[in-house]
Amino acid sequence: MDGNGRWAKARGLPRAAGHKAGAEAARKVLRAAGEAGVECLTLYAFSSENWRRPQTEINDLMGLLRLYIGSELNTLHREGIRLKILGDHKAFKPDVARMIDEAVARTAANRRMTLAVALNYGARAELVKATQDLARRAAAGEVAAEAIDEAMVDAALDTADLPPLDLMIRTSGEHRLSNFLLWQAAYAELLFVDTYWPDFDGDALRAALDAFAGRERRYGGL
Template sequence: MAPLPKPTDDLSGSLTPPTHVAIIMDGNGRWARERGLPRTLGHRQGVEAVRRAVRAAIDLKITYLTIFSFSSENWKRPIEEIDDLMGLMKRFIRRDLAELHKAGVRIRVIGQRSHVDSELMNLIDEAVELTRDNDKLTLVIAFNYGSRTEIACAARKLAEEVAAGRLSPSEVTVEAIANELDTSGIPDPDLLIRTSGEMRLSNFLLWQTAYSEFVFLDCYWPDFDKSAFEAAIAEFRSRERRFGGLSKRSMA
């Protein structure tokens, strides 16, 4: 893997940052294993990395930050690990909600509500309601989320509208589908970062990342910090986004 460009001093200055950054936070378990520690400690260090990422996003003037905290496939993990992850989510909300609210962070959660215990759902709903009018940063937490299920649910809703005669088949457009996704009203990610050196999407934002730039980092998620965030943005800025068109060089 080629080394990332070094972060520059002006990342939080005059150059326009990406509006929306999405992150697949990968490598907690491997981080712990390489240190002879239990996986639970890797996840707890991963929460510290989330806190650093949120602070960095605010400093770098990013408008939307989406983090993949728990996938719908993660239910296949051992029950002890699932319980620990659920507990970490509860503690994160209880410990950080007041600080996030004070910092102007709006919380939005995407994903299915099924299988999630009522205590955690109540905490999530409380966080969303408390922060709904904040505008410094929108923190989108993908929790119990799977992109294929999200797209299938959107298609099902539109099919029901067509069957009921409230929508014609010709009105099932790209825009209509996007409006039924969990991310309705949120701009598509400009940049997607994945840590731990893995190079796949893992059923994350499949529709929304159609034209996103991908940056894959070798570091494990617990080691992710502002410097790694800045390096990923520097790599993003080094690319020419064409969205299916010709580059300026090709047209010259």
């Protein structure tokens, strides 16, 4: 979800206003995804590199996260949406981490759809952690090193209980993955759009899904 800051700058608004508009866009896209029958929607909300941003902006983002959880949790639960977190949200302030844990626990049994939110997430760090876990298991004799395969790596990732990634969308005209779901994106369709995230709405998602439906996926075959 890229372009909040540039969206705000283009309107002479503070970056915080862009993040607030981005949260509203997330609400619209989640609703449209549910209506379209999407099984899992993953949103990259805060990367492990975002800690380099000014503290005031980080504080604004944390405040927005508190507000979003507080205002949307009942709706998520009522609509049967399970909340899943990718990354290490324990690095956030204790009250934020606690709110996240409570939201995950409350929605754990929901099955209509999964909303996965990447918080303090980086794909390289995820892969390092998975590799370390498998190395520890091999050293302990729980698994033979030569027996480690793709399925075991999949099971060690944050996304272990999520369906395979089909479509990755990046907004705002950037044409790179920026350390997001690098392993999972191996056979995903990639879609880069010029729209800033706050302007990406239900219609934009439906257009993206239509574009995805028109692609032929061969996975190396003919």
